[in-house]
Amino acid sequence: AEPVTVVLSARGWARAAKGHDIDPRALGYKTGDEFRASARGRSTQQAVFLDSTGRAYSLPAHSLPSARGQGEPLSGRLDPPDGAKFAGVAIGEPGERWLLASDAGYGFIAKLEDLYSRVRAGKAVLNLTDNARVLCPVPVPSADSVIAAVNDEGRLLVFPAAELPEMPRGKGNKIFGIPTKKALAREELLVAVAAPDPGQK
Numbered sequence: 001a002e003p004v005t006v007v008l009s010a011r012g013w014a015r016a017a018k019g020h021d022i023d024p025r026a027l028g029y030k031t032g033d034e035f036r037a038s039a040r041g042r043s044t045q046q047a048v049f050l051d052s053t054g055r056a057y058s059l060p061a062h063s064l065p066s067a068r069g070q071g072e073p074l075s076g077r078l079d080p081p082d083g084a085k086f087a088g089v090a091i092g093e094p095g096e097r098w099l100l101a102s103d104a105g106y107g108f109i110a111k112l113e114d115l116y117s118r119v120r121a122g123k124a125v126l127n128l129t130d131n132a133r134v135l136c137p138v139p140v141p142s143a144d145s146v147i148a149a150v151n152d153e154g155r156l157l158v159f160p161a162a163e164l165p166e167m168p169r170g171k172g173n174k175i176f177g178i179p180t181k182k183a184l185a186r187e188e189l190l191v192a193v194a195a196p197d198p199g200q201k
Contacts, residue, residue, distance in 0.1 A: 001044040004061050004091075007071070008049065010036040012086040015071030016043070016064040030070055037136045041091030048091065048115045049074060050100070051084040052134050054126030056115040061091060079120040088136030090115065097140040097166065099147065100125065101175060104132035104183040105190045108165050108172030109140055127171040131184050141197040148194045149176045161195055 005017045007024040011033045017024070024038040041047070046058040057078045065072050074086055090098050094113035101107030110125065117123045126134060140147075145161040157176055165173055175190065182188040 001042045008037045008089045013071040015067045017067030037088045039091045055122040056125045057122035058116045087134040102132040103189040105176040105178040114168035125169045140195040145195045
């Protein structure tokens with residue numbers, strides 16, 4: 001069980017680098033492609049990929065190509081809906097909790113094992129409102145964690161993670177008070193979420 005960093009590119013190429021001390025942004029990418037997301041775990045764990053429609057897919061981390069190359073397209077091993085793009089990646093122990101959210105301002109906490117799927121088509125986990133997009137999932141390290149959310153106007157909201165529901169799928173609760181009409185017109189959006197552990201310095 002070696003430490004690995006799973007790296008996802010903007011065009012949906014995936015690979016696994018040995019160790020946790022690599023800078024995924026410094027890796028080589030194909031022309032026109034770039035870094036999208038990364039997550040740290042172990043080679044024996046399942047890597048979960050989330051697409052732009054809110055579907056989740058899982059692949060064994062040890063089966064991903066080495067980061068010495070540029071990886072391989074996930075579309076070769078998975079069957080996302082037409083037009084879907086891969087939005088993020090998660091990896092860890094099955095019982096670990098992750099925050100799933102959309103840029104319309106809704107989200108919830110799910111156990112990683114609830115996102116596992118044994119089929120190429122994955123499974124729907126995050127319900128999106130019209131015109132909303134999926135944000136990259138983030139780990140929630142403890143019950144005492146807080147959620148930090150930032151909108152595209154630079155406003156920051158911080159609240160206890162315990163205020164969000166824990167569920168295997170759904171739309172979740174409103175994280176950030178974005179008016180429905182503004183979210184639909186993409187005039188105001190949630191751009192980033194994080195869940196720092198208060199116990200960490």
